[in-house]
Amino acid sequence: MSGGKLITGFAVTATSHTLGEYRARGGYQALERALLGMKPEEVTGEITASGLQGRGGAAFPVGRKWSVIRPDDGETHYLCANADEGEPGTFKDRWVLENAPHLLLEAMLIASYALGVRHSFVYIRGEFDLAYRRLAGAVEEAYGAGLFGKDIFGSGFSCDVFVVRGAGSYVCGEASALITSIEGKKGYPRNRPPRLTVRGLYQKPTVINNVETLANIPWIIAHGAQAYRTFGTTKSPGTRLVSVSGHVTRPGVYEVEHGYPVGRFIHEDCGGVLGGRALKAVIPGGISTKVLTASEIEPHRLGHFGDCEDRRVLPQSAGIPHLEPLVFEGESLQAAGSSLGSGGMIVIAEGTCMVRVLQVMLRFYHHESCGQCTPCREGMGWLHRIVDRIVSGRGRPEDVDRLYEISRANDGTTICGLGDAAGYATVGILDKFRCEFEYFIAHGRSRYDGCLECLGSS
Amino acid sequence: MPRIFINGHPVEAEKGQTVLQAALAHGFFIPYFCWHPALSVSGNCRICAVEVEGEDLDIACNMPVREGMRVLTDSEAVQAWRKRMMQFITLNHPVDCGICDKAGECTLQDYHYEYNGEPSVSREPKVHATKFFRLSARVLIDNERCILCSRCVRFTHEVSRSRALGIQNRADSSLVRASEDGRFEDDPYSDNVIDLCPVGALFSPSLLYRHRVWYLQATPSVCPGCARGCTVRIWHRRPDWALHALDGRQNEAIARVTPRENPAVNGPWICNKGRDLARIFERPRATQAMLKGEPVALGTAVDAARRLLEGARRPVALVSNWGSNEELEAFQRALGGRVRAFVKEDFSPAPGEPVEDDLLIRADKNPNTAAARALFGDAPPAFEDGTDLLLVWGEGLDFSRLPTRVPIICLNAYLQPENGHADVFLPVSVQTERAGHYTNFQGVVSAFEPCFAKRDSVAHAESLFAALASPPGPSP
Numbered sequence: 001m002s003g004g005k006l007i008t009g010f011a012v013t014a015t016s017h018t019l020g021e022y023r024a025r026g027g028y029q030a031l032e033r034a035l036l037g038m039k040p041e042e043v044t045g046e047i048t049a050s051g052l053q054g055r056g057g058a059a060f061p062v063g064r065k066w067s068v069i070r071p072d073d074g075e076t077h078y079l080c081a082n083a084d085e086g087e088p089g090t091f092k093d094r095w096v097l098e099n100a101p102h103l104l105l106e107a108m109l110i111a112s113y114a115l116g117v118r119h120s121f122v123y124i125r126g127e128f129d130l131a132y133r134r135l136a137g138a139v140e141e142a143y144g145a146g147l148f149g150k151d152i153f154g155s156g157f158s159c160d161v162f163v164v165r166g167a168g169s170y171v172c173g174e175a176s177a178l179i180t181s182i183e184g185k186k187g188y189p190r191n192r193p194p195r196l197t198v199r200g201l202y203q204k205p206t207v208i209n210n211v212e213t214l215a216n217i218p219w220i221i222a223h224g225a226q227a228y229r230t231f232g233t234t235k236s237p238g239t240r241l242v243s244v245s246g247h248v249t250r251p252g253v254y255e256v257e258h259g260y261p262v263g264r265f266i267h268e269d270c271g272g273v274l275g276g277r278a279l280k281a282v283i284p285g286g287i288s289t290k291v292l293t294a295s296e297i298e299p300h301r302l303g304h305f306g307d308c309e310d311r312r313v314l315p316q317s318a319g320i321p322h323l324e325p326l327v328f329e330g331e332s333l334q335a336a337g338s339s340l341g342s343g344g345m346i347v348i349a350e351g352t353c354m355v356r357v358l359q360v361m362l363r364f365y366h367h368e369s370c371g372q373c374t375p376c377r378e379g380m381g382w383l384h385r386i387v388d389r390i391v392s393g394r395g396r397p398e399d400v401d402r403l404y405e406i407s408r409a410n411d412g413t414t415i416c417g418l419g420d421a422a423g424y425a426t427v428g429i430l431d432k433f434r435c436e437f438e439y440f441i442a443h444g445r446s447r448y449d450g451c452l453e454c455l456g457s458s
Numbered sequence: 459m460p461r462i463f464i465n466g467h468p469v470e471a472e473k474g475q476t477v478l479q480a481a482l483a484h485g486f487f488i489p490y491f492c493w494h495p496a497l498s499v500s501g502n503c504r505i506c507a508v509e510v511e512g513e514d515l516d517i518a519c520n521m522p523v524r525e526g527m528r529v530l531t532d533s534e535a536v537q538a539w540r541k542r543m544m545q546f547i548t549l550n551h552p553v554d555c556g557i558c559d560k561a562g563e564c565t566l567q568d569y570h571y572e573y574n575g576e577p578s579v580s581r582e583p584k585v586h587a588t589k590f591f592r593l594s595a596r597v598l599i600d601n602e603r604c605i606l607c608s609r610c611v612r613f614t615h616e617v618s619r620s621r622a623l624g625i626q627n628r629a630d631s632s633l634v635r636a637s638e639d640g641r642f643e644d645d646p647y648s649d650n651v652i653d654l655c656p657v658g659a660l661f662s663p664s665l666l667y668r669h670r671v672w673y674l675q676a677t678p679s680v681c682p683g684c685a686r687g688c689t690v691r692i693w694h695r696r697p698d699w700a701l702h703a704l705d706g707r708q709n710e711a712i713a714r715v716t717p718r719e720n721p722a723v724n725g726p727w728i729c730n731k732g733r734d735l736a737r738i739f740e741r742p743r744a745t746q747a748m749l750k751g752e753p754v755a756l757g758t759a760v761d762a763a764r765r766l767l768e769g770a771r772r773p774v775a776l777v778s779n780w781g782s783n784e785e786l787e788a789f790q791r792a793l794g795g796r797v798r799a800f801v802k803e804d805f806s807p808a809p810g811e812p813v814e815d816d817l818l819i820r821a822d823k824n825p826n827t828a829a830a831r832a833l834f835g836d837a838p839p840a841f842e843d844g845t846d847l848l849l850v851w852g853e854g855l856d857f858s859r860l861p862t863r864v865p866i867i868c869l870n871a872y873l874q875p876e877n878g879h880a881d882v883f884l885p886v887s888v889q890t891e892r893a894g895h896y897t898n899f900q901g902v903v904s905a906f907e908p909c910f911a912k913r914d915s916v917a918h919a920e921s922l923f924a925a926l927a928s929p930p931g932p933s934p
């Protein structure tokens with residue numbers, strides 16, 4: 001099994017999400033402990049000491065973000081839980097919202113206390129139905145039990161929570177677009193500076209954290225940073241929710257301790273590749289993270305690029321070769337040129353056409369680009385149209401280079417990370433599967449058409 | 459005062475400035491589309507990138523100056539970035555400069571030659587969008603030309619505050635649209651977005667396909683539409699490109715009016731009334747001097763007026779608050795001692811016209827009330843018993859409200875029924891035919907210059923007053 005459980009360590013039943021059962025599991029004790037026994041700075045100090053990193057994609061240290069806020073500076077501060085979960089392949093926050101909504105609410109209360117927040121917000125993805133109903137129900141329960149509102153636990157601390165539903169836009173998961181959307185405007189990301197912790201929601205200092213990030217907080221406050229650090233690795237403490245989908249036998253949400261080998265996770269915990277096929281590639285953390293080939297995941301078994309029979313093209317931006325098995329840890333994935341991203345893992349079996357994979361991804365980015373800044377607004381459509389044309393059999397030899405150029409022209413030139421990420425994703429696939437594109441362009445059809453049965457793939 | 463270095467030159471920037479502002483203030487040009495000095499920073503066109511030594515490139519319009527920073531505005535990396543942005547911006551742009559009214563004064567055109575200059579590298583079909591789409595009766599949009607800089611949107615949110623424009627849809631399907639409740643139709647400042655648009659996406663049906671801007675000349679002028687006295691440019695056919703074959707009236711017509719930036723009065727804006735000065739100045743003109751409605755030579759009419767004035771014991775004058783400072787002073791010099799003068803309001807708010815707001819528009823719909831009142835007081839016109847001559851200068855007066863059986867000398871520029879009822883009628887020039895100054899309600903004096911020549915049969919009021927005061931004799 002994939003290590004210790006800090007978030008998912010209880011049996012999910014039809015009622016396990018309720019306040020009663022959450023409290024029976026020890027819920028809201030961390031809140032009580034923080035409110036009655038700790039100063040706000042001590043809470044932040046504990047979170048900083050725990051080394052907790054953001055789970056929304058960028059792995060930003062939570063303590064560092066929180067420390068910018070001075071809880072007692074007399075300013076209004078806001079906290080927003082990012083429950084927009086739009087990254088394709090990612091559905092782990094939904095698990096928390098559906099099965100442990102009180103865990104999020106408790107975490108938000110603790111965080112609000114630490115940050116001097118009177119009004120907090122949950123921005124929840126519009127498509128979420130059960131998750132929304134469970135969260136809304138939990139908010140009602142919590143208010144009923146006096147956990148929100150004025151003078152919580154007689155501590156003098158007051159806090160309210162508002163649940164805001166999104167309208168189905170991916171980019172509204174980007175922190176500044178999320179804020180703009182809460183303000184009732186079109187969800188356009190904002191330029192930095194100013195940072196959101198300086199001027200965020202309604203121009204006030206604002207902390208935005210991912211649902212899973214926050215879900216770690218009650219455990220850390222209840223057990224202490226030291227205990228938290230016994231999980232995971234030195235550089236990536238704790239666990240991580242991973243949502244697995246694609247060509248995999250047992251898709252779903254898993255809690256994985258940092259340091260656990262990715263290959264073992266896929267083959268053992270998730271039951272291996274669907275239909276017993278060979279593993280071709282894995283998108284490790286949502287489609288915005290660079291794809292990894294099977295040999296990058298298990299170089300100790302497959303050798304570096306050893307499986308690339310007719311794919312033996314040296315990648316243009318190859319990661320540093322390493323023969324250690326890839327493990328769930330920021331550094332390990334970074335060394336392989338990718339990242340843990342948002343924990344949305346997509347397993348791709350041998351026989352899958354990567355040109356079409358890229359086509360699907362680019363259709364998404366094209367559709368979701370907010371259209372605000374030039375390189376992303378124009379670049380996403382351009383990338384998409386080129387790959388569409390290749391797939392329709394009208395590719396041109398110069399297309400691959402053009403895809404690279406457009407991707408690079410989005411790198412670091414955009415307002416938010418969407419354009420960059422689409423570029424990384426494109427470059428990731430091109431680097432490792434360029435020959436498939438060249439084949440498609442030369443022959444007007446996929447190398448995999450009619451070659452392999454794609455059982456169960458959609 | 460942070461000291462920064464731009465391309466190696468030390469520059470004293472101001473605290474709180476951005477690198478773009480500091481650079482422009484010190485003569486270093488950085489290209490920009492979406493940035494505008496009077497609007498908030500949206501930072502979305504991405505053309506204004508600069509390199510800060512030792513850091514990644516970033517946009518200058520949102521980069522605060524920091525003590526000691528070393529900015530490069532034209533490094534190789536910056537040039538490469540700009541070129542890529544220009545490729546993106548023109549990717550789906552129709553490049554129809556040949557039929558675009560903005561050609562010749564288009565930022566995109568200029569930047570293309572400056573920062574890209576190469577044909578498109580794309581082989582994909584362009585994204586199509588609506589053309590000639592009506593945002594209001596006054597403003598059309600070609601969404602294919604729009605580069606989505608959002609200046610127009612921000613203008614309606616931050617300046618005119620109608621909040622009438624927004625952007626619909628996402629990515630390269632984004633479309634600038636007006637809200638459906640007609641607020642843009644009612645926005646009295648809507649036409650400013652046409653000037654703000656860095657490309658030819660927004661255009662006025664009144665200019666559409668009528669002129670190429672390089673055949674036009676801009677004459678500095680002042681809008682007489684209200685007491686704000688916004689400084690404007692009146693655009694008209696350049697004399698060296700006068701049309702000979704086609705309709706000759708085009709040479710004397712106002713092509714368009716744009717703001718002349720003036721921090722003391724109107725900043726960079728004017729209201730829509732200022733755009734429509736042609737509707738004021740190009741009304742049918744009075745060009746014929748008359749005695750009791752009978753055409754006579756100008757000199758004959760002047761003599762008759764002179765004689766009336768000489769014989770009058772208690773003459774009263776109604777002075778136009780559309781007269782320039784020079785004309786008002788000439789009146790005062792020539793006739794002030796002999797004539798009891800009152801200031802006449804030539805215009806009052808028209809039905810449906812915005813009366814007053816907190817941006818520019820003033821309730822007094824005349825340009826020079828301040829100067830006229832300074833000379834002639836602000837008492838309303840009164841006609842004592844024994845008034846034996848009326849001199850009416852300008853328009854907007856209902857003659858039936860004047861004392862009966864008193865002779866009238868009338869000076870007017872426009873063809874109006876009252877003219878024929880005057881004992882002496884003298885046609886005078888309009889603002890676009892002469893130079894002068896107006897004093898606005900704040901006391902700011904602004905100059906205007908002539909756009910067109912005056913006809914011989916029409917007099918300048920300024921010289922007329924001196925002639926009226928001199929003893930009867932040869933005409934002026």
Ligand SMILES: Cc1cc2nc3c(=O)[nH]c(=O)nc-3n(C[C@H](O)[C@H](O)[C@H](O)COP(=O)(O)O)c2cc1C
Nearest residue numbers: 054055056082084085086173174175209210213417
């Ligand atoms: C295009 C885009 C979409 C994003 N979508 C999400 C999202 O759905 N959920 C999320 O938690 N973070 C998302 N992020 C990351 C957020 O901007 C932000 O970094 C995160 O919510 C911060 O929380 P954390 O520090 O706890 O990870 C997105 C970022 C980008 C650039």
Ligand code: SF4
Nearest residue numbers: 370372373376414416
């Ligand atoms: S990168 Fe794309 S999604 Fe992000 S602000 Fe720019 S256009 Fe919008």
Ligand code: SF4
Nearest residue numbers: 604605607608610655
């Ligand atoms: S219409 Fe013009 S001003 Fe408005 S967004 Fe488009 S390019 Fe910018």
Ligand code: FES
Nearest residue numbers: 490503504506519
């Ligand atoms: S001028 Fe700076 S991004 Fe547009």
